[in-house]
Amino acid sequence: MSDRILVIEDEEIVRGLIVEVLEDAGFEVVAAERAEGGLEMLSRSPISLVVSDIVMPGLTGLDLLARVRATHPSLPVVLVTGAGTYGNLTQALANGASGIVVKPFSHADLVAAVRSALGRARAAENDLRDRIVTPTVAAALANAIEARDVATHGHCERLAELALRIAEELELSPDDCETVRLGAVLHDVGKIAIPDRILLKPGPLLPEERALIQTHPVVGDRLLEPLAPLEEVRAAVRHHHERWDGAGYPDRLEGEAIPRTARIISVADAIEAMSATRPYRGPLDPERIVAELETGRGTQWDPVPVDVALGLVHSGALAFPEGGLTLAAPPAAESNGAYSVLLVEDDADHAHLVAETIRRALDGAHVVHASHVAQAERLLADCSWSLAVLDHRLPDGNGLDLLRTVKSADPDVPVLVMTGEGSERLAVDAFRLGASDYVVKGENSMTELQARVRALLEAA
Numbered sequence: 001m002s003d004r005i006l007v008i009e010d011e012e013i014v015r016g017l018i019v020e021v022l023e024d025a026g027f028e029v030v031a032a033e034r035a036e037g038g039l040e041m042l043s044r045s046p047i048s049l050v051v052s053d054i055v056m057p058g059l060t061g062l063d064l065l066a067r068v069r070a071t072h073p074s075l076p077v078v079l080v081t082g083a084g085t086y087g088n089l090t091q092a093l094a095n096g097a098s099g100i101v102v103k104p105f106s107h108a109d110l111v112a113a114v115r116s117a118l119g120r121a122r123a124a125e126n127d128l129r130d131r132i133v134t135p136t137v138a139a140a141l142a143n144a145i146e147a148r149d150v151a152t153h154g155h156c157e158r159l160a161e162l163a164l165r166i167a168e169e170l171e172l173s174p175d176d177c178e179t180v181r182l183g184a185v186l187h188d189v190g191k192i193a194i195p196d197r198i199l200l201k202p203g204p205l206l207p208e209e210r211a212l213i214q215t216h217p218v219v220g221d222r223l224l225e226p227l228a229p230l231e232e233v234r235a236a237v238r239h240h241h242e243r244w245d246g247a248g249y250p251d252r253l254e255g256e257a258i259p260r261t262a263r264i265i266s267v268a269d270a271i272e273a274m275s276a277t278r279p280y281r282g283p284l285d286p287e288r289i290v291a292e293l294e295t296g297r298g299t300q301w302d303p304v305p306v307d308v309a310l311g312l313v314h315s316g317a318l319a320f321p322e323g324g325l326t327l328a329a330p331p332a333a334e335s336n337g338a339y340s341v342l343l344v345e346d347d348a349d350h351a352h353l354v355a356e357t358i359r360r361a362l363d364g365a366h367v368v369h370a371s372h373v374a375q376a377e378r379l380l381a382d383c384s385w386s387l388a389v390l391d392h393r394l395p396d397g398n399g400l401d402l403l404r405t406v407k408s409a410d411p412d413v414p415v416l417v418m419t420g421e422g423s424e425r426l427a428v429d430a431f432r433l434g435a436s437d438y439v440v441k442g443e444n445s446m447t448e449l450q451a452r453v454r455a456l457l458e459a460a
Protein backbone atom coordinates (compact mmCIF):
# COMPACT_ATOMS: atom_id res chain seq x y z
CA MET A 1 0.00 0.00 0.00
CA SER A 2 1.42 3.41 -0.94
CA ASP A 3 1.66 6.16 1.63
CA ARG A 4 -1.26 8.56 1.71
CA ILE A 5 -0.33 12.20 2.10
CA LEU A 6 -2.59 15.06 3.11
CA VAL A 7 -1.64 18.44 1.58
CA ILE A 8 -3.06 21.61 3.18
CA GLU A 9 -2.40 24.83 1.29
CA ASP A 10 -4.71 27.79 0.71
CA GLU A 11 -3.14 29.02 -2.55
CA GLU A 12 -4.62 26.98 -5.33
CA ILE A 13 -1.61 27.09 -7.65
CA VAL A 14 0.85 26.08 -4.94
CA ARG A 15 -1.52 23.34 -3.72
CA GLY A 16 -1.83 21.94 -7.24
CA LEU A 17 1.93 21.99 -7.66
CA ILE A 18 2.61 20.16 -4.37
CA VAL A 19 -0.01 17.54 -5.20
CA GLU A 20 1.48 17.01 -8.65
CA VAL A 21 5.05 16.67 -7.39
CA LEU A 22 4.07 14.14 -4.71
CA GLU A 23 1.87 12.13 -7.06
CA ASP A 24 4.73 11.99 -9.57
CA ALA A 25 6.91 10.63 -6.75
CA GLY A 26 4.45 7.75 -6.30
CA PHE A 27 2.43 8.92 -3.30
CA GLU A 28 -1.33 8.86 -3.00
CA VAL A 29 -2.37 12.44 -2.25
CA VAL A 30 -5.48 14.13 -0.85
CA ALA A 31 -5.71 17.90 -0.46
CA ALA A 32 -7.51 20.51 1.63
CA GLU A 33 -7.68 24.28 1.26
CA ARG A 34 -7.78 25.08 4.97
CA ALA A 35 -6.41 23.54 8.19
CA GLU A 36 -9.95 23.00 9.50
CA GLY A 37 -10.86 20.90 6.46
CA GLY A 38 -7.55 19.02 6.74
CA LEU A 39 -8.20 18.07 10.39
CA GLU A 40 -11.63 16.83 9.39
CA MET A 41 -10.09 14.58 6.69
CA LEU A 42 -7.54 13.32 9.17
CA SER A 43 -10.25 12.13 11.52
CA ARG A 44 -11.98 10.22 8.73
CA SER A 45 -9.30 8.32 6.85
CA PRO A 46 -5.80 6.94 7.42
CA ILE A 47 -3.04 9.41 6.53
CA SER A 48 0.71 8.67 6.64
CA LEU A 49 1.99 12.26 6.59
CA VAL A 50 0.73 15.88 6.43
CA VAL A 51 2.31 18.62 4.29
CA SER A 52 0.94 22.00 5.37
CA ASP A 53 1.45 25.65 4.63
CA ILE A 54 2.10 27.80 7.70
CA VAL A 55 0.38 31.08 6.80
CA MET A 56 -3.28 30.48 6.04
CA PRO A 57 -6.59 32.14 6.88
CA GLY A 58 -8.21 30.59 9.96
CA LEU A 59 -5.99 28.07 11.78
CA THR A 60 -2.32 28.49 10.85
CA GLY A 61 0.05 25.63 10.10
CA LEU A 62 1.45 25.99 13.63
CA ASP A 63 -2.04 25.68 15.17
CA LEU A 64 -2.60 22.63 13.01
CA LEU A 65 0.69 21.11 14.15
CA ALA A 66 -0.30 21.53 17.81
CA ARG A 67 -3.66 19.84 17.22
CA VAL A 68 -2.16 16.96 15.24
CA ARG A 69 0.37 16.40 18.01
CA ALA A 70 -2.48 16.07 20.50
CA THR A 71 -4.60 13.68 18.46
CA HIS A 72 -2.06 11.76 16.32
CA PRO A 73 1.23 11.95 18.25
CA SER A 74 3.25 9.87 15.80
CA LEU A 75 1.92 11.36 12.54
CA PRO A 76 4.71 13.29 10.78
CA VAL A 77 3.97 16.88 9.68
CA VAL A 78 6.13 18.71 7.13
CA LEU A 79 5.57 22.48 7.08
CA VAL A 80 5.96 24.71 4.05
CA THR A 81 6.98 28.28 4.80
CA GLY A 82 7.78 31.42 2.81
CA ALA A 83 11.27 32.90 3.03
CA GLY A 84 11.52 35.61 5.63
CA THR A 85 9.40 33.80 8.19
CA TYR A 86 12.32 32.08 9.87
CA GLY A 87 10.87 32.98 13.23
CA ASN A 88 8.30 30.30 12.53
CA LEU A 89 10.98 27.72 11.89
CA THR A 90 12.29 27.49 15.42
CA GLN A 91 8.80 27.37 16.82
CA ALA A 92 7.71 24.72 14.31
CA LEU A 93 10.63 22.45 15.11
CA ALA A 94 10.12 22.96 18.83
CA ASN A 95 6.48 21.94 18.37
CA GLY A 96 7.48 18.71 16.73
CA ALA A 97 7.41 19.37 12.96
CA SER A 98 9.14 16.55 11.10
CA GLY A 99 10.51 18.78 8.34
CA ILE A 100 10.46 22.29 6.92
CA VAL A 101 10.42 23.19 3.25
CA VAL A 102 11.15 26.82 2.36
CA LYS A 103 9.40 28.47 -0.60
CA PRO A 104 10.38 28.63 -3.38
CA PHE A 105 11.32 24.98 -3.23
CA SER A 106 12.50 22.54 -5.87
CA HIS A 107 10.56 19.34 -6.51
CA ALA A 108 13.48 17.34 -5.21
CA ASP A 109 13.58 19.31 -1.92
CA LEU A 110 9.91 18.62 -1.26
CA VAL A 111 10.08 14.92 -2.09
CA ALA A 112 13.26 14.47 -0.05
CA ALA A 113 11.71 16.17 3.00
CA VAL A 114 8.60 13.96 2.76
CA ARG A 115 10.57 10.73 2.27
CA SER A 116 12.93 11.47 5.12
CA ALA A 117 10.06 12.32 7.51
CA LEU A 118 8.23 9.11 6.56
CA GLY A 119 11.39 7.06 7.00
CA ARG A 120 12.01 8.49 10.48
CA ALA A 121 8.39 7.96 11.50
CA ARG A 122 8.55 4.36 10.39
CA ALA A 123 11.84 3.72 12.16
CA ALA A 124 10.43 5.27 15.35
CA GLU A 125 7.31 3.13 15.08
CA ASN A 126 9.33 -0.05 14.56
CA ASP A 127 11.61 0.83 17.42
CA LEU A 128 8.68 1.47 19.72
CA ARG A 129 7.09 -1.79 18.66
CA ASP A 130 10.22 -3.85 19.07
CA ARG A 131 11.41 -2.40 22.32
CA ILE A 132 8.35 -1.52 24.29
CA VAL A 133 4.83 -1.82 23.02
CA THR A 134 4.64 -5.27 21.54
CA PRO A 135 6.49 -7.33 24.16
CA THR A 136 4.76 -5.50 27.00
CA VAL A 137 1.27 -5.69 25.58
CA ALA A 138 1.67 -9.26 24.39
CA ALA A 139 3.03 -10.42 27.74
CA ALA A 140 0.31 -8.58 29.69
CA LEU A 141 -2.45 -9.96 27.50
CA ALA A 142 -1.04 -13.49 27.56
CA ASN A 143 -0.96 -13.35 31.37
CA ALA A 144 -4.52 -12.10 31.39
CA ILE A 145 -5.64 -15.04 29.26
CA GLU A 146 -3.86 -17.65 31.36
CA ALA A 147 -4.94 -16.13 34.66
CA ARG A 148 -8.51 -16.98 33.72
CA ASP A 149 -7.96 -20.69 33.47
CA VAL A 150 -5.31 -22.44 35.54
CA ALA A 151 -5.83 -25.64 33.56
CA THR A 152 -4.23 -24.07 30.51
CA HIS A 153 -1.21 -22.74 32.37
CA GLY A 154 1.86 -22.65 30.12
CA HIS A 155 -0.30 -23.37 27.06
CA CYS A 156 0.55 -20.13 25.20
CA GLU A 157 4.26 -20.47 25.84
CA ARG A 158 4.48 -24.09 24.63
CA LEU A 159 2.24 -23.36 21.68
CA ALA A 160 4.31 -20.31 20.70
CA GLU A 161 7.52 -22.34 20.87
CA LEU A 162 6.11 -25.05 18.61
CA ALA A 163 4.48 -22.61 16.14
CA LEU A 164 7.73 -20.67 15.85
CA ARG A 165 9.67 -23.88 15.24
CA ILE A 166 7.30 -24.89 12.43
CA ALA A 167 7.60 -21.40 10.89
CA GLU A 168 11.39 -21.62 11.06
CA GLU A 169 11.41 -25.10 9.52
CA LEU A 170 9.30 -23.66 6.68
CA GLU A 171 11.88 -20.87 6.30
CA LEU A 172 9.42 -18.01 6.77
CA SER A 173 11.01 -14.54 6.87
CA PRO A 174 12.09 -13.27 10.31
CA ASP A 175 9.13 -10.83 10.32
CA ASP A 176 6.67 -13.62 9.55
CA CYS A 177 8.25 -15.83 12.21
CA GLU A 178 7.74 -13.04 14.74
CA THR A 179 4.11 -12.69 13.61
CA VAL A 180 3.63 -16.43 14.15
CA ARG A 181 5.20 -16.25 17.62
CA LEU A 182 3.12 -13.26 18.74
CA GLY A 183 -0.01 -14.59 17.07
CA ALA A 184 0.47 -17.84 18.99
CA VAL A 185 0.90 -15.98 22.28
CA LEU A 186 -2.19 -13.86 21.62
CA HIS A 187 -4.40 -16.26 19.65
CA ASP A 188 -7.03 -16.68 22.38
CA VAL A 189 -6.91 -13.12 23.72
CA GLY A 190 -10.59 -12.71 22.73
CA LYS A 191 -11.53 -15.23 25.43
CA ILE A 192 -11.17 -12.34 27.88
CA ALA A 193 -14.70 -11.41 26.81
CA ILE A 194 -16.18 -14.88 27.53
CA PRO A 195 -17.83 -15.20 30.98
CA ASP A 196 -16.20 -17.62 33.44
CA ARG A 197 -19.33 -19.75 33.74
CA ILE A 198 -18.97 -20.66 30.05
CA LEU A 199 -15.19 -20.57 29.59
CA LEU A 200 -14.60 -22.79 32.63
CA LYS A 201 -17.74 -24.92 32.33
CA PRO A 202 -16.71 -28.55 32.97
CA GLY A 203 -19.56 -30.26 31.09
CA PRO A 204 -20.61 -30.10 27.45
CA LEU A 205 -21.60 -26.70 26.08
CA LEU A 206 -25.09 -25.66 24.97
CA PRO A 207 -25.31 -24.49 21.34
CA GLU A 208 -25.65 -20.83 22.41
CA GLU A 209 -22.63 -21.18 24.73
CA ARG A 210 -20.60 -22.69 21.92
CA ALA A 211 -21.65 -19.83 19.63
CA LEU A 212 -20.47 -17.33 22.23
CA ILE A 213 -17.08 -19.06 22.60
CA GLN A 214 -16.73 -19.00 18.84
CA THR A 215 -16.78 -15.21 18.87
CA HIS A 216 -13.31 -15.15 20.50
CA PRO A 217 -11.24 -14.84 17.28
CA VAL A 218 -13.23 -11.78 16.14
CA VAL A 219 -13.16 -10.25 19.63
CA GLY A 220 -9.39 -10.82 19.75
CA ASP A 221 -8.94 -9.17 16.38
CA ARG A 222 -10.92 -6.13 17.58
CA LEU A 223 -9.08 -5.95 20.91
CA LEU A 224 -5.76 -5.63 19.11
CA GLU A 225 -7.06 -3.05 16.62
CA PRO A 226 -5.61 0.01 18.37
CA LEU A 227 -2.12 -1.53 18.17
CA ALA A 228 -1.19 -0.63 14.61
CA PRO A 229 2.11 -2.58 14.65
CA LEU A 230 0.15 -5.77 15.34
CA GLU A 231 -1.84 -5.64 12.12
CA GLU A 232 -0.39 -8.90 10.76
CA VAL A 233 -0.76 -10.55 14.15
CA ARG A 234 -4.45 -9.61 14.18
CA ALA A 235 -5.01 -11.63 11.01
CA ALA A 236 -3.40 -14.66 12.65
CA VAL A 237 -5.59 -14.21 15.74
CA ARG A 238 -8.77 -13.76 13.70
CA HIS A 239 -8.24 -16.82 11.54
CA HIS A 240 -6.75 -19.42 13.91
CA HIS A 241 -10.00 -21.45 13.90
CA GLU A 242 -10.48 -21.49 10.13
CA ARG A 243 -10.19 -24.93 8.57
CA TRP A 244 -8.31 -25.90 5.41
CA ASP A 245 -11.57 -27.31 3.96
CA GLY A 246 -13.45 -24.05 4.61
CA ALA A 247 -15.63 -25.41 7.45
CA GLY A 248 -14.04 -23.33 10.21
CA TYR A 249 -14.84 -19.90 11.65
CA PRO A 250 -15.25 -16.92 11.75
CA ASP A 251 -15.01 -16.23 8.01
CA ARG A 252 -15.10 -19.78 6.57
CA LEU A 253 -11.91 -19.07 4.65
CA GLU A 254 -10.54 -22.03 2.74
CA GLY A 255 -7.06 -23.28 1.80
CA GLU A 256 -4.48 -20.65 1.03
CA ALA A 257 -7.00 -17.85 1.56
CA ILE A 258 -6.31 -18.43 5.27
CA PRO A 259 -3.21 -16.46 6.30
CA ARG A 260 -0.24 -18.83 6.45
CA THR A 261 0.61 -17.65 9.97
CA ALA A 262 -2.89 -18.68 11.14
CA ARG A 263 -2.56 -22.09 9.45
CA ILE A 264 0.66 -22.75 11.36
CA ILE A 265 -0.78 -21.59 14.70
CA SER A 266 -3.85 -23.78 14.18
CA VAL A 267 -1.72 -26.94 13.87
CA ALA A 268 0.48 -26.01 16.84
CA ASP A 269 -2.60 -25.14 18.93
CA ALA A 270 -4.15 -28.55 18.29
CA ILE A 271 -0.92 -30.43 19.10
CA GLU A 272 -0.42 -28.49 22.31
CA ALA A 273 -4.02 -29.08 23.38
CA MET A 274 -3.84 -32.82 22.66
CA SER A 275 -0.57 -33.23 24.54
CA ALA A 276 -1.63 -31.21 27.60
CA THR A 277 -3.28 -32.49 30.76
CA ARG A 278 -6.81 -31.22 31.38
CA PRO A 279 -8.85 -31.57 34.59
CA TYR A 280 -11.14 -34.06 32.80
CA ARG A 281 -8.50 -36.05 30.88
CA GLY A 282 -4.80 -36.85 30.69
CA PRO A 283 -2.60 -36.13 27.69
CA LEU A 284 -3.27 -38.19 24.56
CA ASP A 285 -0.74 -40.87 23.59
CA PRO A 286 1.85 -39.76 21.04
CA GLU A 287 0.49 -42.38 18.59
CA ARG A 288 -2.99 -40.93 18.96
CA ILE A 289 -1.69 -37.40 18.36
CA VAL A 290 0.09 -38.56 15.20
CA ALA A 291 -3.07 -40.38 14.05
CA GLU A 292 -5.21 -37.26 14.66
CA LEU A 293 -2.78 -35.13 12.67
CA GLU A 294 -2.83 -37.61 9.81
CA THR A 295 -6.63 -37.69 9.81
CA GLY A 296 -6.97 -33.89 9.84
CA ARG A 297 -4.18 -33.30 7.31
CA GLY A 298 -5.78 -31.67 4.26
CA THR A 299 -9.23 -31.34 5.87
CA GLN A 300 -8.84 -29.52 9.15
CA TRP A 301 -5.28 -28.34 8.59
CA ASP A 302 -2.93 -27.26 5.84
CA PRO A 303 -0.89 -30.40 5.03
CA VAL A 304 2.39 -28.44 4.92
CA PRO A 305 2.71 -27.46 8.62
CA VAL A 306 1.21 -30.84 9.61
CA ASP A 307 4.01 -32.62 7.75
CA VAL A 308 6.59 -30.42 9.45
CA ALA A 309 5.11 -31.32 12.83
CA LEU A 310 5.02 -35.04 11.95
CA GLY A 311 8.64 -34.79 10.81
CA LEU A 312 9.53 -33.26 14.20
CA VAL A 313 7.73 -36.11 15.99
CA HIS A 314 9.36 -38.81 13.89
CA SER A 315 12.83 -37.35 14.30
CA GLY A 316 12.32 -37.22 18.07
CA ALA A 317 12.66 -33.42 18.18
CA LEU A 318 9.04 -33.03 19.31
CA ALA A 319 8.17 -35.24 22.26
CA PHE A 320 5.17 -35.54 24.55
CA PRO A 321 6.25 -36.28 28.10
CA GLU A 322 3.86 -35.71 31.01
CA GLY A 323 3.60 -32.00 31.78
CA GLY A 324 3.38 -30.88 28.16
CA LEU A 325 5.21 -31.07 24.87
CA THR A 326 8.96 -30.50 24.61
CA LEU A 327 11.06 -29.44 21.64
CA ALA A 328 14.69 -30.36 21.14
CA ALA A 329 16.87 -27.64 19.66
CA PRO A 330 17.22 -27.82 15.87
CA PRO A 331 20.30 -29.77 14.73
CA ALA A 332 23.43 -27.62 14.89
CA ALA A 333 24.84 -26.43 11.58
CA GLU A 334 27.96 -28.57 11.91
CA SER A 335 25.93 -31.77 12.10
CA ASN A 336 24.46 -31.06 8.66
CA GLY A 337 27.17 -33.17 7.08
CA ALA A 338 26.03 -36.21 9.12
CA TYR A 339 24.07 -39.05 7.52
CA SER A 340 20.30 -38.93 7.47
CA VAL A 341 18.63 -42.32 7.63
CA LEU A 342 14.99 -43.10 6.97
CA LEU A 343 13.82 -46.01 9.12
CA VAL A 344 10.44 -47.53 8.33
CA GLU A 345 9.34 -50.03 10.97
CA ASP A 346 5.95 -50.47 12.65
CA ASP A 347 7.16 -52.26 15.79
CA ALA A 348 8.02 -49.39 18.14
CA ASP A 349 10.47 -51.37 20.31
CA HIS A 350 12.33 -52.81 17.36
CA ALA A 351 12.43 -49.37 15.71
CA HIS A 352 14.02 -47.93 18.85
CA LEU A 353 16.66 -50.66 18.90
CA VAL A 354 17.44 -50.28 15.19
CA ALA A 355 17.61 -46.47 15.43
CA GLU A 356 20.08 -46.71 18.32
CA THR A 357 22.19 -49.24 16.40
CA ILE A 358 22.29 -47.03 13.31
CA ARG A 359 23.23 -43.97 15.36
CA ARG A 360 26.08 -45.91 16.92
CA ALA A 361 27.21 -47.37 13.59
CA LEU A 362 27.18 -44.01 11.84
CA ASP A 363 28.41 -41.79 14.64
CA GLY A 364 25.35 -39.68 15.50
CA ALA A 365 23.43 -40.13 12.25
CA HIS A 366 20.10 -38.36 12.07
CA VAL A 367 17.53 -41.21 12.10
CA VAL A 368 13.95 -40.35 11.16
CA HIS A 369 11.42 -43.02 12.02
CA ALA A 370 8.16 -43.69 10.16
CA SER A 371 5.78 -46.45 11.22
CA HIS A 372 3.59 -46.47 8.10
CA VAL A 373 4.12 -46.53 4.34
CA ALA A 374 2.10 -43.30 3.98
CA GLN A 375 4.38 -41.41 6.38
CA ALA A 376 7.45 -42.82 4.67
CA GLU A 377 6.19 -41.68 1.28
CA ARG A 378 5.78 -38.12 2.52
CA LEU A 379 9.23 -38.14 4.05
CA LEU A 380 10.64 -39.44 0.77
CA ALA A 381 8.96 -36.66 -1.16
CA ASP A 382 10.19 -33.95 1.22
CA CYS A 383 13.80 -34.89 2.02
CA SER A 384 16.79 -36.64 0.58
CA TRP A 385 18.32 -39.58 2.47
CA SER A 386 21.73 -41.19 2.87
CA LEU A 387 20.16 -44.58 3.57
CA ALA A 388 16.74 -46.21 3.90
CA VAL A 389 16.12 -49.15 6.25
CA LEU A 390 12.78 -50.82 5.53
CA ASP A 391 10.82 -53.42 7.41
CA HIS A 392 9.28 -56.03 5.15
CA ARG A 393 5.78 -56.08 6.64
CA LEU A 394 4.05 -52.77 7.34
CA PRO A 395 0.50 -52.04 8.51
CA ASP A 396 -0.52 -50.25 5.33
CA GLY A 397 1.64 -51.94 2.73
CA ASN A 398 4.60 -54.01 1.85
CA GLY A 399 8.28 -53.14 2.32
CA LEU A 400 9.08 -54.25 -1.21
CA ASP A 401 6.53 -51.86 -2.72
CA LEU A 402 7.98 -49.11 -0.59
CA LEU A 403 11.43 -50.11 -1.88
CA ARG A 404 10.18 -49.30 -5.41
CA THR A 405 9.01 -45.88 -4.22
CA VAL A 406 12.38 -45.21 -2.56
CA LYS A 407 14.24 -46.15 -5.73
CA SER A 408 12.02 -44.03 -7.95
CA ALA A 409 12.48 -41.02 -5.61
CA ASP A 410 16.27 -41.47 -5.65
CA PRO A 411 17.84 -44.40 -7.54
CA ASP A 412 21.19 -43.87 -5.76
CA VAL A 413 20.08 -44.21 -2.15
CA PRO A 414 21.17 -47.53 -0.63
CA VAL A 415 18.31 -49.56 0.85
CA LEU A 416 18.54 -52.24 3.50
CA VAL A 417 15.53 -54.55 3.95
CA MET A 418 14.71 -56.15 7.31
CA THR A 419 12.44 -59.09 7.74
CA GLY A 420 11.37 -61.61 10.32
CA GLU A 421 11.22 -64.46 7.83
CA GLY A 422 14.53 -65.03 6.11
CA SER A 423 13.25 -66.72 2.99
CA GLU A 424 15.54 -66.84 -0.01
CA ARG A 425 12.69 -65.81 -2.24
CA LEU A 426 12.23 -62.52 -0.40
CA ALA A 427 15.95 -61.77 -0.58
CA VAL A 428 15.98 -62.37 -4.33
CA ASP A 429 12.91 -60.14 -4.84
CA ALA A 430 14.46 -57.38 -2.74
CA PHE A 431 17.74 -57.45 -4.64
CA ARG A 432 15.91 -57.50 -7.95
CA LEU A 433 14.06 -54.33 -6.93
CA GLY A 434 17.35 -52.62 -6.10
CA ALA A 435 17.92 -53.38 -2.41
CA SER A 436 21.58 -53.13 -1.41
CA ASP A 437 21.42 -55.52 1.51
CA TYR A 438 19.20 -57.68 3.64
CA VAL A 439 19.11 -58.43 7.38
CA VAL A 440 17.08 -61.15 9.06
CA LYS A 441 15.68 -60.09 12.42
CA GLY A 442 17.07 -62.41 15.06
CA GLU A 443 19.58 -62.92 17.81
CA ASN A 444 22.61 -61.27 16.28
CA SER A 445 20.79 -59.03 13.91
CA MET A 446 21.86 -55.76 15.58
CA THR A 447 25.57 -56.63 15.35
CA GLU A 448 25.02 -57.58 11.75
CA LEU A 449 23.00 -54.45 11.05
CA GLN A 450 25.74 -52.27 12.51
CA ALA A 451 28.39 -53.80 10.25
CA ARG A 452 26.24 -53.73 7.11
CA VAL A 453 25.01 -50.17 7.55
CA ARG A 454 28.62 -49.02 7.87
CA ALA A 455 29.71 -51.01 4.84
CA LEU A 456 26.83 -49.67 2.74
CA LEU A 457 27.62 -46.06 3.42
CA GLU A 458 31.36 -46.53 2.96
CA ALA A 459 30.61 -48.03 -0.45
CA ALA A 460 28.14 -45.26 -1.38
Ligand SMILES: [Fe+2]
Binding pocket: 187, 188, 216, 240, 241
Ligand atom coordinates in the same frame (compact mmCIF):
# COMPACT_ATOMS: atom_id res chain seq x y z
FE1 LIG B 1 -8.90 -20.27 19.97
